[in-house]
Amino acid sequence: MTAYTATVTVRLKRGVLDPEADTTQKTLERLGFELSDLRSADQFEVDLDAESADAAAERADEMAQRLLANPTLHDYDVVVEEQGV
């Protein structure tokens, strides 16, 4: 077994309203920053032991499907890295 960290990033699907991002963008603009858009995302770093990077990714993918993301609202991606490399 190898120790991996799976990073799961959960984003709102394109077209789904993101009031928190809109509010954050407005505040950045109030601070004088110039920007054309801003999107928010949640990121989860999951430490796990698995036989292979593929097995770790598969387990993290299932975590995203069953809990970390809501399929009505979100897209997600999973990136797996071996720990301590």
Add this chain to the structure above:
Amino acid sequence: MTVSVVQFGGSNCDRDAVRALDRVGVDAERVWHEDGLPADSEGIVLPGGFSYGDYLRAGAMAAHSPVMDEVRAAAEDGTPVLGVCNGAQIGSESRLTPGAFTTNRSARFQCEDVYLRVENAETPWTDAYDEGDVIELPIAHGEGRFEIDDAAYEQLVDDDRVLFRYCDADGNVTDAANPNGSKGNVAGILGERENVAVLMPHPERAALAELGGSTDGQGVLEGFA
């Protein structure tokens, strides 16, 4: 008929629900989720509140509590199930009902009275009303915006599964009368079958005349009678 009002850590409308159900002649009791559903449950309320601190998404944790497997099985057997506010979020997160309830358009918690137009009066939850009736109920939520993809929304409408839409006092369904940006002003829907319903407004907070406000919520609760 004994209705089980399922308490999760952070539920806070469970007592109100029991009391309001009692007012419409429905026997109800609070049930701690870890204790499972009593064998004599003939109805289920998923009450409002902030289960598990709304961590991750409102309702996401409670939706995976083991008691929800029992709730799903009961729903499939025809037991009436009503999710209110956080209970509606738990209902959608557990796929009892389609779509999702997410952050209000305003990005604020909103606590106010709203008007709802009855869209389908031929369900247990709306039988007390006529189609087109306007009722007044309170809302109290930060994540009540109903989202669903276009195809699933059209299917919901075609199947007549929209129970209530936010409207103005005259029953006009307008953007101005939409408190949270919900798609199609949808405030409450049915599951795949009419014994399951969820809504963001609080019928149990509009059921006791002595509180001085609307008692329009009684009709929804009579779905258990």
